[in-house]
Structures are given as structure tokens and as C-alpha cells.
Amino acid sequence: MKIGFIGAGRMAATLALGLAQSGYHIAAIASRTHESAQLLAETIQGCQAKENSLDIVRNCDFVFITTPDDSIEAVVDQIHWREGMSVVHCSGAKTSDILKKAKTDGAHTASFHPMQTFPKTGGGDTELSGISFALEGDPLVLNKLKDMASNLGGWSVEVSAEHRAIYHLSGFLACGAVTTLINQASGLWEILGYKREYGLKVLLPLLKSTVASIENHGIADSLTGPISRGDIGTVEKHIEALQQNAKSILPLYKSLASGALTVAGQRNDIDQTSEKALRTLLDDHI
Numbered sequence: 001m002k003i004g005f006i007g008a009g010r011m012a013a014t015l016a017l018g019l020a021q022s023g024y025h026i027a028a029i030a031s032r033t034h035e036s037a038q039l040l041a042e043t044i045q046g047c048q049a050k051e052n053s054l055d056i057v058r059n060c061d062f063v064f065i066t067t068p069d070d071s072i073e074a075v076v077d078q079i080h081w082r083e084g085m086s087v088v089h090c091s092g093a094k095t096s097d098i099l100k101k102a103k104t105d106g107a108h109t110a111s112f113h114p115m116q117t118f119p120k121t122g123g124g125d126t127e128l129s130g131i132s133f134a135l136e137g138d139p140l141v142l143n144k145l146k147d148m149a150s151n152l153g154g155w156s157v158e159v160s161a162e163h164r165a166i167y168h169l170s171g172f173l174a175c176g177a178v179t180t181l182i183n184q185a186s187g188l189w190e191i192l193g194y195k196r197e198y199g200l201k202v203l204l205p206l207l208k209s210t211v212a213s214i215e216n217h218g219i220a221d222s223l224t225g226p227i228s229r230g231d232i233g234t235v236e237k238h239i240e241a242l243q244q245n246a247k248s249i250l251p252l253y254k255s256l257a258s259g260a261l262t263v264a265g266q267r268n269d270i271d272q273t274s275e276k277a278l279r280t281l282l283d284d285h286i
Ligand SMILES: NC(=O)c1ccc[n+]([C@@H]2O[C@H](COP(=O)([O-])OP(=O)(O)OC[C@H]3O[C@@H](n4cnc5c(N)ncnc54)[C@H](OP(=O)(O)O)[C@@H]3O)[C@@H](O)[C@H]2O)c1
Pocket: 006, 007, 008, 009, 010, 011, 012, 030, 031, 032, 033, 034, 036, 037, 065, 066, 067, 068, 069, 071, 075, 089, 090, 091, 092, 113, 114, 115, 116, 117, 118, 119
């Protein structure tokens, strides 16, 4: 199987390298700019940078479209695909329906989304092993994609087209939302007279321990802090401090504290009176 990529960004860099290291033949890469394609092709043995997408279709029988989500359909629509070849995109939010032009031309289409973040171009430094890949599309391609996920050291999960948005949203909450929360938490250090970078340095060990604890002990047993102890006075102090110093974060705090209260309630180690008082306190300020 000769694999090609259209789009030589962050996703392509990691996936192409990972597949090559797992024994797959990455034959050719094209991108909007030849420079990006060349840079990536140079890191993979036996891979050539091509001038345009048509060269990928001519030279490969399995093509990943790894352009930004909003360009995928336009890229696919411009190409006449060969019958029997496979065309796959890596968007988490979109289904294989956006590859309909390829399907009409007789290609097999699917989507293959790794639940992982690839923040930098350059590839190689993000783990593909141990992660899940959401699959959806033509069963003929799904079998090959399942093998790829497994050869990359990951596993595959089938997510229907109907539930795609919820699936993608779960990833946003675990990654983009957490990143945004850490930005807010670090920013509070400016009120203390420090730079936010310093705040981040203080908070990172806490974040790492929290993730490790969730992995080792589960969510309920990882919840610490005033909500989990039923410390109403401390929560009152938090709300007061936010009202005085960072009012814009108050709705976020209350929404998260309310969610934490639900987890603490499931754990049964907060008495009903404290739970009710905390719920009233949080509701009062919403
Ligand atoms: N990054 C992540 O964390 C991540 C995680 C999971 C899934 N994904 C998915 O992976 C896909 C790619 O995302 P990414 O983060 O890798 O994006 P990216 O880093 O912005 O890279 C996009 C690449 O596509 C190329 N490109 C843009 N328009 C093009 C066009 N019309 N024709 C050909 N090439 C074009 C760009 O070209 P030039 O460099 O040549 O200018 C760039 O190399 C998306 O579907 C995304 O949802 C990304």
C-alpha cells in the first residue's frame, strides 16, 4: 500500500512519521506550499515531496487529507480520484460525508481522528501509542484503519456520524478547555504581583499530579479542595475574592464548583447539610 498525504502540517508530521516507523510506506506528500511538503518528506525514508495533489493521487492508493478542517471539502472537490483507492481525513468534528466527491469517483472514504493533541509542527515528539482513533466510513477502509491504529500502538473506537459533535466536544473539554482554565489560573498570579508564567510554573506540578491521580485512582477519588470537604467558609472567601478582583471568572468558578459538588455528592463523603448549603451558596451567585 502506497500512502500519500495532502497537507503537511502538525497532524501529517506526526501521523506520517508514526506510520513510517510502524513499517508503512509513505510514498508522497504535497501541501499548499512545496516547502512544507519538502520539509516533511525529508524526514521520512523513501518519501517524495510532490508539487500538487494530483501527483499524490497518481502515485498513491491510500491518501490522507490533512489540511485544516475547512479546506478538506474544497481540496477533495478539485481532484478526480481513482476508482478503488482510499481517501481519509483526520478531522474529529466532520464525518466522511465531506469526501463525497471522492466517493462519487469510486474511491472508498472514511475519517480517522486521533484523540490526541499535536501542538507543534516537526512531529515525532507526540505519542501516538496508547491513544484512541475514532473511525467512521466505508467498511473496506475501516479494516485498514483499524490495523493502522493498532500498529501505531493505539486502539480504534467507532463513533457514528450522528454523535460526531459530542465526541469532538469531549476532546475539547479535556484539552482546549483545560488549557484555557490553566491560562485563567496562571493569570490570577498577576493579582498577586507575579507574572502569569510564574503562576504556570507554580501550578504545573499540581496539574501533573491531578492527571496522574485521575489515571491511577479515577475521577471521584481525585477530587480534593474545599468542595470535596464541604468547606463552605472557604468557598465564600473564593467568591468574595473573585467579586473584588476577577469578576469575569465568577460564572466559570460557580459552574465548575457546582460540577465538583456533584462529584463530591457521588462520593458520599460530604454530609447532606453541607451539600445543600454549598448548592444554595453557588445558586445564589449565579
Ligand atoms: N493538530 C492537532 O492537534 C490535531 C489533532 C487531531 C486531528 N487534527 C486534524 O488534522 C487535520 C490537520 O490539522 P493540523 O493541525 O495538522 O493543521 P495545520 O498544522 O494547520 O496544517 C495544515 C496543513 O495543510 C496545508 N494546507 C492548507 N490548505 C491547503 C490546501 N488547500 N491544499 C493543500 N494543503 C493545504 C498547510 O499548508 P502549508 O504548510 O503548505 O502552508 C499545512 O501544511 C485537521 O483535520 C485537524 O482537525 C489535528
